[in-house]
Amino acid sequence: MAADAALMTAAAPAADVQPAAVVARDLSIVFEADGQRTVALQNVSIAIGRGAFVSLIGPSGCGKTTLLRAIADLERPTSGTLVVNGGSAERARLDRAYGYVFQAPALYPWRTVARNVMLPLEIMGMPPAERRSRAGRYLDLVGLKDFHRRFPWQLSGGMQQRVSIARALSFEPALLLMDEPFGALDEITRDGLNLHLHGLWRSAGMTVVFVTHSIPEAVFLSSRIVVMSPRPGRVIEEIEVDLPAERDLDLRETPAFLKVAHRVREALRAGHSYD
Amino acid sequence: MRHHAVPVLVVLAVVVVLWYAGALLLNFDVARNLADENATTWDIAAATMSQGRPVLPAPHQVATELFESVFMHPVNSPKSLVYHAAVTAFAAGVGFVFAFVLGIALAIGIVHVRTLERSLMLWIITSQTVPVLAIAPMVVVVLGNVGLTGLLPKALIAGYLSFFPISTGMVKGLRSPDPMQRDLMRTYSASGAQVFRKLRWPAAMAFLFPSLKVAATLALVGAIVAELPTGAQAGLGARLLTGSYYGQTQQIWAALIMASLLALLAVGVIDGARLAMLRARGGRL
Numbered sequence: 001m002a003a004d005a006a007l008m009t010a011a012a013p014a015a016d017v018q019p020a021a022v023v024a025r026d027l028s029i030v031f032e033a034d035g036q037r038t039v040a041l042q043n044v045s046i047a048i049g050r051g052a053f054v055s056l057i058g059p060s061g062c063g064k065t066t067l068l069r070a071i072a073d074l075e076r077p078t079s080g081t082l083v084v085n086g087g088s089a090e091r092a093r094l095d096r097a098y099g100y101v102f103q104a105p106a107l108y109p110w111r112t113v114a115r116n117v118m119l120p121l122e123i124m125g126m127p128p129a130e131r132r133s134r135a136g137r138y139l140d141l142v143g144l145k146d147f148h149r150r151f152p153w154q155l156s157g158g159m160q161q162r163v164s165i166a167r168a169l170s171f172e173p174a175l176l177l178m179d180e181p182f183g184a185l186d187e188i189t190r191d192g193l194n195l196h197l198h199g200l201w202r203s204a205g206m207t208v209v210f211v212t213h214s215i216p217e218a219v220f221l222s223s224r225i226v227v228m229s230p231r232p233g234r235v236i237e238e239i240e241v242d243l244p245a246e247r248d249l250d251l252r253e254t255p256a257f258l259k260v261a262h263r264v265r266e267a268l269r270a271g272h273s274y275d
Numbered sequence: 276m277r278h279h280a281v282p283v284l285v286v287l288a289v290v291v292v293l294w295y296a297g298a299l300l301l302n303f304d305v306a307r308n309l310a311d312e313n314a315t316t317w318d319i320a321a322a323t324m325s326q327g328r329p330v331l332p333a334p335h336q337v338a339t340e341l342f343e344s345v346f347m348h349p350v351n352s353p354k355s356l357v358y359h360a361a362v363t364a365f366a367a368g369v370g371f372v373f374a375f376v377l378g379i380a381l382a383i384g385i386v387h388v389r390t391l392e393r394s395l396m397l398w399i400i401t402s403q404t405v406p407v408l409a410i411a412p413m414v415v416v417v418l419g420n421v422g423l424t425g426l427l428p429k430a431l432i433a434g435y436l437s438f439f440p441i442s443t444g445m446v447k448g449l450r451s452p453d454p455m456q457r458d459l460m461r462t463y464s465a466s467g468a469q470v471f472r473k474l475r476w477p478a479a480m481a482f483l484f485p486s487l488k489v490a491a492t493l494a495l496v497g498a499i500v501a502e503l504p505t506g507a508q509a510g511l512g513a514r515l516l517t518g519s520y521y522g523q524t525q526q527i528w529a530a531l532i533m534a535s536l537l538a539l540l541a542v543g544v545i546d547g548a549r550l551a552m553l554r555a556r557g558g559r560l
Contacts (some may be wrong), residue, residue, distance in 0.1 A: 093462065108477070123473070216512075
C-alpha cells in the first residue's frame with residue numbers, strides 16, 4: 001500500500017502531462033540455470049517520471065541491477081510489462097534512447113579517451129566533425145579537458161568512470177541508466193563525482209535511474225528512492241526526497257538529509273525482516 | 276637490450292666450446308684411421324678440425340661454408356645459399372599467407388556460427404595430430420601426379436602446418452572482450468559487423484601477434500619438410516638432402532643456420548608490425 005501511494009504521488013506532477021520515462025508493472029524475472037530457479041525480481045511495479053532522478057537501493061543480490069538491465073533490454077522479463085520511453089524496452093534500445101553506465105568503466109583500452117567517447121557516435125553514423133566536437137564538449141563537461149589523447153590505463157579509476165559517463169552522455173539520451181557507477185571508487189572521489197553528476201542532471205534535465213547500495217549517495221542525488229528487498233527482489237518502499245533542488249556536500253550534515261537517510265535505512269531493515 | 280648481451284654471449288661461448296669438444300670427439304676415430312703411423316695424438320686432434328667430410332664439422336668450418344655459399348656465388352646460382360634460402364622463404368611466405376587467411380576465416384566462422392564451432396573445431400584439432408612428415412610426401416606426390424610441382428605443394432604444407440596457431444589464437448582473441456564490453460555494444464544496438472570491427476577485431480590483436488610468430492616458424496618448417504621427400508632441386512630442404520647424400524655435413528649445418536636466420540627475420544618482421552601497433556595504441560596492446 002505504501003508503495004502504491006508513493007507511486008501515485010511520484011507520477012502526479014510531470015507524468016500527467018508526458019508519458020513516464022519508465023513504467024514497470026508486475027515485472028518478474030526468473031533465471032534458470034542447471035535446473036536451479038532464481039527469482040531475481042518479483043512483481044515489481046514502479047513508474048519513473050521524465051526528468052526524475054530515481055535511485056534503486058537495496059542489499060547485494062536484490063535484483064536492482066537486474067531491473068536496470070531489464071529497462072536497458074539486456075535482460076528479458078519473465079512476466080509483467082515494461083514500458084520504456086513510451087514503447088517496449090527493445091524499441092528503446094534499438095532507438096538508442098538511453099545511455100548506460102556500467103559498474104566498471106568498460107572503456108576500450110586500444111582507443112584514446114576521446115575515441116572512447118566517440119564510439120557510440122561512430123556506431124550511430126554521426127559525421128566525424130560532429131563526433132569530435134561532441135567528444136570535446138562532453139569531456140570538458142566531466143572535467144577531462146586535457147586528457148583527450150590519453151589512453152584509459154593512463155587515467156585513475158575515477159577519471160575512467162568520468163570518461164564512461166561522458167561516453168553515455170555524448171549522444172544526448174533522454175534517459176541515463178547507471179549501475180553502481182561509483183561503487184569501486186574511494187570516498188573522496190565518489191563525493192566529487194556525486195556533486196558533478198548532480199550538476200549534470202540539474203543542467204541537462206534528463207531522466208536518471210541510478211543503482212546504488214550507498215544510502216548517503218542515494219539521498220544526495222535522488223528526487224526519489226526506490227528501496228528493494230533481498231532476493232527475491234521486491235519494491236519495499238518508495239521515498240520522496242524533499243530536499244532543495246540545489247545541493248552541495250554540506251547538505252549531508254543537515255537534519256533534513258539525515259531524516260531521509262533514516263527513513264531509507266528503516267525501509268531497508270524492514271526488507272531484511274521479511275525472511 | 277644491453278643487459279641481455281652478456282648472458283647471451285656467455286651462452287654462445289659455452290655452445291662454441293662444447294661444439295669444438297664434440298667435433299674433436301666425434302671426428303677422432305676417422306682422423307686416426309686417416310693419419311699416418313707416426314702421427315701424434317696432437318696431430319690427430321688437429322686433423323679433426325679440418326676434415327673434408329667430418330661427422331661433426333667444427334664451427335669455423337661451418338662458418339667458412341656459410342660465408343662461401345652466401346658471398347662467393349651469384350645469388351641466382353644454385354650454388355648460392357641465398358638462392359636456396361629465397362626459394363624456401365618464398366614457399367613459406369606463400370604458405371603463411373594461406374594460413375593467415377584460412378586461420379582468420381576459420382576463427383571468424385567459429386566465433387560467429389555455433390554449428391561451425393561444433394563441426395570444425397574437432398577437425399582442426401585432429402588435423403594437427405597427423406604428423407606432417409607423413410602428410411608431406413603424400414601431398415607432394417599426389418599433387419606431382421596431377422602436374423602441380425614446385426611452389427604450390429610446398430606452400431600448401433607450410434600453410435597446413437601454420438594455420439592452426441593462427442586460428443586458435445584468433446578464436447581466443449575474438450572471444451576475449453568481457454561481457455560488459457559486449458553489453459556496451461548492445462546498448463548502442465550495434466550491428467554484428469560493428470561489434471566485430473570495433474570490438475572483437477581490435478581486442479584480438481593482442482592474441483594475433485604471438486600466434487603469427489609461432490605460425491611463421493612453422494611455415495618455414497613446413498616448406499623445408501616439403502622439400503625433402505621428392506628430392507627437390509632447390510631450397511634449404513634440398514640442401515639438407517644433398518648434404519646428407521654426399522656426406523657434406525658443413526653444407527647441412529650451413530643450411531640449418533640459414534633456416535634459423537630466416538626464422539629470426541620472419542619473427543623480427545612480425546615483431547616490427549607489433550611494435551608499430553603498440554605505438555599507435557600508446558604502449559599497450
